[in-house]
Amino acid sequence: MSEVQKNLWKDWRLHALIFVIVVITELIGTHEFSVGPGVILLLPMLYAIIIGLALYFTPIVKEKQSKHAEPLIVLGVTLLIAKIGVIIGPSLPQIIAAGPALLLQEFGNLGTIFIALPIAVFLGLKRESIGMTHSVAREPNVGLIMDKYGFNSPEGRGVMAIYIFGTVFGAVFMGLISGFLATITPIHPLSFAMASGIGSGSMMAAASGSLVAAFPSMETNILAFAGASNLLSLSTGLYMSIFIGLPLTEKLYDVLTKRRDNRSDAKTGRGA
């Protein structure tokens, strides 16, 4: 937290609001419904983010509270990480045993390039798509793109767009799809637990929280693997993007757009 933010604890209005939101959402509790063979879980944390967002548009929340809430997310995450730390500790022997899987699944983050980049190019996005799909666009990646291409570049706009989407909907999105995918696909919940660590505390909490709610008997292992994987993503994610992700995205973008240009050339050629 920066030095300018002082006396946030005195914002009783904000803390009282959070208190009320927490009480209401925990009283509603967890609900689930099936979609085909999968299960979608509605968790208190998901209602909390939606109620918080909705309140922002009422006179109850002032601009000041919204500004104060931002550094408090970071502080709340330190408490969450402390909890994950004490889950990882006792599971350290299992985590070491699963080490190779944990390390290699980091390369899975490149999956976004192969799935999302062709879609972005197909939808007609130009160089924006490089910023959009080279990673999940959390803070370090935004920094990398801004540093390399500049704030007002197409790549910069692309990475910001995904960053904003992730900030607003990341946790809700991950919370909804993780439980669903884990119940609908044959992939093991522990594999999804490792995949939950994508380098964002709130997304990891939402994704692994849904997994725990869907598979309560595996709680400790799910949280330990998700936490360990998230730490790994936080520490290696940026280097992964610099040395592999971004160059790969650039290459694939060239291949995809060249093919598209050739095809349109061929079309106009035939037409002429």
Added chain:
Amino acid sequence: MLKSVQEWTLLLLIFGVVSILGNWIGYNIFPVEAIPGMVILILIALAGLILQKLLPIRIPSIAYVAIIGVLVSMPWMPGSEQIVAMTNHINLLALTTPILAYAGIAIGRSWADFVKLGWRTIVVASFVMLGTFLGSAIIAEFVLRMQGII
């Protein structure tokens, strides 16, 4: 520095009180049982935040917090059993609810930007997240099976 520590402590205490109440309502853990665990978590978080300020190496405070959390709860650490037993009374999801409530209030300010994004961005963003998640899960599945862990 002292002022920051005081600020962090007060805020973490507020956070702790809210979480303990959520922990009671949502997960039926009586506050008296949960308090010692919460105190431990707050101390770990504080230690991490302070270390980050004191040490010259520039790594994020949550990395310090995580390392301290792991160290104090490792099986070969004296007293780790009590720490694990006490913190077990704090449900992880009870901690995430207030975080996301703060996040909801904070992201209201990004809403206007979000509305401007356009449908193509929303489609691409969904596949970006899905791609990362599925890609990692598939690799983990292969390796874990090869190792015979699952």
